[in-house]
Amino acid sequence: MLKLRNVHTDIGGMQIIHNVSMEISQGEFVALLGSNGAGKTTLFRTIAGVLKPNSGTIEFNGVEIHRMPVHKIVGLGLVLCPQGRQLFPQLSVEKNLLMGAYPMRKDKMRMQKNLDRVYSLFPILKERSNQQAGTFSGGEQQMLAIARALMSDPQMLLLDEPSLGLAPLIVKQMADTISEINKELDTTIFLSEQNANMALNITDRGYVLENGACVLSGESSQLQDDESVRKAYIGA
Amino acid sequence: MELFLQQVFNGIMFGSTYAIVALGLTLVMGILNIPNFAHGHLYMLGGYLLFFFAITLGLGYWAGLVMAVIAMAVVGMIMERIVYRPLNEQPHINAFIAAVGSLLFLESFAMVVWGAQGLRVENPYPQMIDFMGVTMSVQRLLVIIGAIVLILGLHFFMKKTIAGATIEAVAQNREGAMLTGINVNRVSSMTFAISAATAAVAASLISPIFMLSPAMGAILGMKAFIIVILGGMGSIPGAIVGGYLLGLIEALGGGYISADYKDVFAFGALILILAIKPTGLFGKGEV
Numbered sequence: 119m120l121k122l123r124n125v126h127t128d129i130g131g132m133q134i135i136h137n138v139s140m141e142i143s144q145g146e147f148v149a150l151l152g153s154n155g156a157g158k159t160t161l162f163r164t165i166a167g168v169l170k171p172n173s174g175t176i177e178f179n180g181v182e183i184h185r186m187p188v189h190k191i192v193g194l195g196l197v198l199c200p201q202g203r204q205l206f207p208q209l210s211v212e213k214n215l216l217m218g219a220y221p222m223r224k225d226k227m228r229m230q231k232n233l234d235r236v237y238s239l240f241p242i243l244k245e246r247s248n249q250q251a252g253t254f255s256g257g258e259q260q261m262l263a264i265a266r267a268l269m270s271d272p273q274m275l276l277l278d279e280p281s282l283g284l285a286p287l288i289v290k291q292m293a294d295t296i297s298e299i300n301k302e303l304d305t306t307i308f309l310s311e312q313n314a315n316m317a318l319n320i321t322d323r324g325y326v327l328e329n330g331a332c333v334l335s336g337e338s339s340q341l342q343d344d345e346s347v348r349k350a351y352i353g354a
Numbered sequence: 355m356e357l358f359l360q361q362v363f364n365g366i367m368f369g370s371t372y373a374i375v376a377l378g379l380t381l382v383m384g385i386l387n388i389p390n391f392a393h394g395h396l397y398m399l400g401g402y403l404l405f406f407f408a409i410t411l412g413l414g415y416w417a418g419l420v421m422a423v424i425a426m427a428v429v430g431m432i433m434e435r436i437v438y439r440p441l442n443e444q445p446h447i448n449a450f451i452a453a454v455g456s457l458l459f460l461e462s463f464a465m466v467v468w469g470a471q472g473l474r475v476e477n478p479y480p481q482m483i484d485f486m487g488v489t490m491s492v493q494r495l496l497v498i499i500g501a502i503v504l505i506l507g508l509h510f511f512m513k514k515t516i517a518g519a520t521i522e523a524v525a526q527n528r529e530g531a532m533l534t535g536i537n538v539n540r541v542s543s544m545t546f547a548i549s550a551a552t553a554a555v556a557a558s559l560i561s562p563i564f565m566l567s568p569a570m571g572a573i574l575g576m577k578a579f580i581i582v583i584l585g586g587m588g589s590i591p592g593a594i595v596g597g598y599l600l601g602l603i604e605a606l607g608g609g610y611i612s613a614d615y616k617d618v619f620a621f622g623a624l625i626l627i628l629a630i631k632p633t634g635l636f637g638k639g640e641v
């Protein structure tokens with residue numbers, strides 16, 4: 119479904135992503151592990167089209183997307199839920215969600231169906247549908263960001279560090295919800311995390327990124343047992 | 355009392371123009387993150403285009419107004435496309451310079467095509483109405499009503515339609531908007547079209563009352579900028595309230611103290627309000 123071949127990305131003249139190749143199939147749930155500054159966000163922003171790779175190719179369902187504008191990539195069903203959430207702080211929760219359904223704005227029925235679906239996934243958003251997004255707590259904003267990304271019914275979701283800055287109990291809930299999205303909604307998920315323990319518990323397999331290069335990949339259970347991964351990311 | 359009411363009426367009429375122009379400036383500021391300093395000049399060009407369509411081509415006032423508004427929407431889109439869009443990823447100072455360049459261009463353009471001396475659009479509604487001792491020309495009343503209709507229409511568009519909501523979304527988080535699938539360039543283009551078109555409405559409504567001159571854009575642009583600061587940078591209600599407030603301050607100050615000091619009152623009010631509330635009337639957080 120998603121195929122990266124020898125992707126290099128520069129920011130401000132500095133090469134941040136080096137020669138990354140990876141492939142993710144329909145329905146998979148894959149982790150992208152890496153510590154602070156490893157390049158997870160930069161890689162996701164490159165896949166989503168916010169940044170353009172300097173070389174290499176990115177294909178989504180057989181279509182080359184690495185030169186496409188972001189909104190076209192979203193239209194193909196590949197959606198990034200960004201680090202930092204990037205919500206519309208002065209719009210209501212419901213307006214934020216409706217903007218998430220922008221690619222299907224002409225199909226009011228489907229919009230409503232998706233709205234009901236994310237409300238049942240995150241009941242708190244329904245209770246607070248008229249509240250301004252900017253007044254939400256970190257955990258609630260993260261839920262809203264995921265819900266907004268789901269509003270266009272994506273085939274594949276890139277989730278950039280959804281657990282960042284959340285209390286441990288909330289992280290647990292968040293992990294359950296993300297698994298549910300993968301299993302119940304049949305959405306392919308690529309999840310970036312520093313919290314390797316959480317990520318490897320719920321994903322099928324993973325890639326490890328270090329200094330912008332992919333240094334390791336494998337089944338999540340294997341990675342969990344891998345000595346170097348344990349040392350670097352699990353701390354045990 | 356009658357002088358007071360007369361001045362309030364005039365203040366609301368000036369305020370109507372200010373509110374519309376400041377509103378257009380605010381909308382585009384959300385997209386560009388800087389004020390489009392050429393906005394007052396779009397207003398000026400709108401007035402001349404009304405003259406061109408209504409008088410020169412002889413289409414009459416209303417058809418001229420419609421044509422001027424459409425033509426200005428196109429001018430707004432062209433300005434976005436060739437002046438601002440290429441500077442998107444560049445430092446803000448570049449857009450500042452481009453804005454100054456555009457306003458100089460527009461003013462010289464009007465000067466060359468229509469000349470430096472004032473032009474008059476004949477008043478289509480010179481009749482007077484007397485109401486509670488206040489004399490008002492029908493055209494002045496039309497300015498007030500037109501502004502209200504435009505503001506309500508724009509409010510409905512922004513709050514009730516998806517296209518309108520995209521303008522707010524892009525202003526609040528440009529990258530967030532892209533990631534929801536919004537074509538940010540198209541939203542910028544639409545916002546410039548609306549902004550320039552509303553400036554043309556304001557100019558078309560008021561040009562039968564005042565002479566057109568190439569310099570009128572600079573003065574109004576400066577005032578709109580004051581209003582936007584006064585109202586709290588980027589706040590739409592702030593721009594509207596600020597517009598009417600400035601109109602009233604000028605009219606009352608001009609009527610009771612001296613018309614020569616009209617602009618002193620405007621700037622005085624700005625300094626006073628910012629001293630009391632540094633973020634402006636409706637400002638949130640930092641300016």
Ligand SMILES: Nc1ncnc2c1ncn2[C@@H]1O[C@H](COP(=O)(O)OP(=O)(O)OP(=O)(O)O)[C@@H](O)[C@H]1O
Nearest residue numbers: 129130134152153154155156157158159160161312
């Ligand atoms: N806009 C930028 N300008 C300059 N350097 C940048 C920029 N964005 C990222 N970088 C650099 O790129 C490298 C990778 O950053 P990135 O944000 O992709 O890491 P990350 O793995 O997402 O980290 P985190 O877990 O902290 O979110 C870092 O060294 C960072 O300093």
Ligand SMILES: [Mg+2]
Nearest residue numbers: 158159201279
């Ligand atoms: Mg990151």
